[in-house]
Amino acid sequence: MSAITLVGSVPESTINQAISEINSIDWDDTSLHELLTIEVTDKLKVMLLSRLNEMGETITEINETAVSNQVAPFLYPAIHSLIDWIKNEIGASFIGKTRIVLLLPGKVIPDHVNDSKYYSMYTRYHIPLVTHTDVKIIDTLTAEEENMTVGNIYKLSNTTSHSFKNNSNINRIHLIVDLA
Numbered sequence: 001m002s003a004i005t006l007v008g009s010v011p012e013s014t015i016n017q018a019i020s021e022i023n024s025i026d027w028d029d030t031s032l033h034e035l036l037t038i039e040v041t042d043k044l045k046v047m048l049l050s051r052l053n054e055m056g057e058t059i060t061e062i063n064e065t066a067v068s069n070q071v072a073p074f075l076y077p078a079i080h081s082l083i084d085w086i087k088n089e090i091g092a093s094f095i096g097k098t099r100i101v102l103l104l105p106g107k108v109i110p111d112h113v114n115d116s117k118y119y120s121m122y123t124r125y126h127i128p129l130v131t132h133t134d135v136k137i138i139d140t141l142t143a144e145e146e147n148m149t150v151g152n153i154y155k156l157s158n159t160t161s162h163s164f165k166n167n168s169n170i171n172r173i174h175l176i177v178d179l180a
Contacts, residue, residue: 096180
């Protein structure tokens with residue numbers, strides 16, 4: 001059994017808008033490596049409040065709940081449209097954890113299993129936004145390596161031991177969405 005299964009493709013305009021939004025992010029700021037599940041630091045609060053004020057929004061307090069429920073949709077509307085599209089395409093009722101993750105060139109995410117009560121309720125989906133043919137997911141049991149391509153949706157087998165490696169010279173960026 002493979003660690004991933006191709007589920008389908010995202011409409012070109014939807015994926016292109018999300019990629020355009022991702023390309024506007026300063027990935028050198030390490031506090032933004034998981035954009036939709038970020039730790040709210042003082043520096044980030046100032047940046048978010050400033051950006052929201054520029055957009056005419058009147059949010060005066062930034063906390064974890066505000067980031068996930070209020071702030072992120074304003075800052076990343078194309079990503080949130082993509083998440084909604086995936087939820088509807090899969091036919092899910094609930095959205096669990098969502099995050100945008102960065103895997104730097106030459107880095108590895110070691111073998112792991114997403115096996116907990118949470119994953120008995122939610123299924124994890126990966127949507128590559130920026131990747132390369134030298135970025136692989138490895139099924140630890142079979143040693144099978146696969147590349148996920150931009151614009152496709154992949155279902156991850158949560159209980160299959162897997163790892164990721166980025167042997168390219170670019171950042172790998174995936175949107176990860178847990179759905180039930």
